[in-house]
Amino acid sequence: MKAIETKLKGCFILEPTVFEDERGYFFESYNENKMEGILGYKPNFVQDNQSNSSYGVIRGLHMQAGEHSQAKLVRVVEGAVIDVAVDARVDSPTFGQSVAVELSADNKRQLFIPRGFLHGFSVISEKATFFYKCDNGYNKASEDGINPLDKELNIDWGIPVDKMIISEKDQEAQSFEIFKNK
Numbered sequence: 001m002k003a004i005e006t007k008l009k010g011c012f013i014l015e016p017t018v019f020e021d022e023r024g025y026f027f028e029s030y031n032e033n034k035m036e037g038i039l040g041y042k043p044n045f046v047q048d049n050q051s052n053s054s055y056g057v058i059r060g061l062h063m064q065a066g067e068h069s070q071a072k073l074v075r076v077v078e079g080a081v082i083d084v085a086v087d088a089r090v091d092s093p094t095f096g097q098s099v100a101v102e103l104s105a106d107n108k109r110q111l112f113i114p115r116g117f118l119h120g121f122s123v124i125s126e127k128a129t130f131f132y133k134c135d136n137g138y139n140k141a142s143e144d145g146i147n148p149l150d151k152e153l154n155i156d157w158g159i160p161v162d163k164m165i166i167s168e169k170d171q172e173a174q175s176f177e178i179f180k181n182k
C-alpha cells in the first residue's frame with residue numbers, strides 16, 4: 001500500500017496494492033499493522049458506516065465535536081466521489097484549509113481523515129456507495145457542520161449548482177465564519 005500525506009498533517013491518501021488475475025482483483029481494504037506503520041499509532045475503529053447516493057448529492061460538511069470527534073478511513077465501493085476534508089483543528093497551521101480527492105471503485109483510493117476535521121463528499125457518478133470506518137461512535141448531540149457551499153471555504157464539488165442535491169440540514173448549516181468564531 002502507498003501512503004501519501006496531504007498538505008494537512010495527519011491526513012493521508014492511501015493507494016492499496018491491487019492483485020489482478022484472470023478472475024478479477026484482490027486487495028487488502030484495511031490492515032491494522034500497515035495503518036500503524038503509517039500513522040505511528042493503531043487506530044481503534046469502532047464503527048463502520050455505509051451510504052448510497054445519486055449523482056449530484058453532496059453530504060457534509062460534518063464532524064462530531066470534542067470527545068466524540070471521529071477519525072475516518074473513507075472509500076468508495078461503487079461509483080466515484082470528490083471527497084473533501086477541511087482542517088478544523090484550531091491549533092493547526094493549516095486551519096481552514098481543505099483537500100479534495102477523487103475516490104472511486106476504480107481507483108480504490110482511500111482517505112484517512114484525522115479527528116478534528118470537517119468531512120463531506122459529492123457524487124460525480126450516477127450512483128456511489130460510500131463506506132467508512134470511524135474511531136469513535138455516533139453521537140448526535142455532538143454533531144457540528146458547515147454549509148458545503150460556504151463562500152470562504154470555496155470548495156469545488158465538481159457538480160453544476162442546478163444539479164446539486166443537498167439535505168435541508170446541510171443547506172441551513174452555519175457558515176465557516178460562525179463556526180470558527182464560536
Ligand SMILES: Cc1cn([C@H]2C[C@H](O)[C@@H](COP(=O)(O)OP(=O)(O)O[C@H]3O[C@H](C)C(=O)[C@H](O)[C@H]3O)O2)c(=O)[nH]c1=O
Nearest residue numbers: 049051059060061062063072119120121137138139167
Ligand atoms: C452519521 C450517522 C447517522 N445516523 C443516522 C442519523 C440520520 O437519521 C441518518 C442519516 O444521517 P445523516 O443525514 O447525518 O447522514 P450523512 O449526511 O451521510 O452524514 C455523514 O456525512 C458525512 C459524509 C460524514 O462524514 C459523517 O459521517 C456523517 O455526518 O442516519 C446514524 O444512525 N449513525 C451515524 O453514525
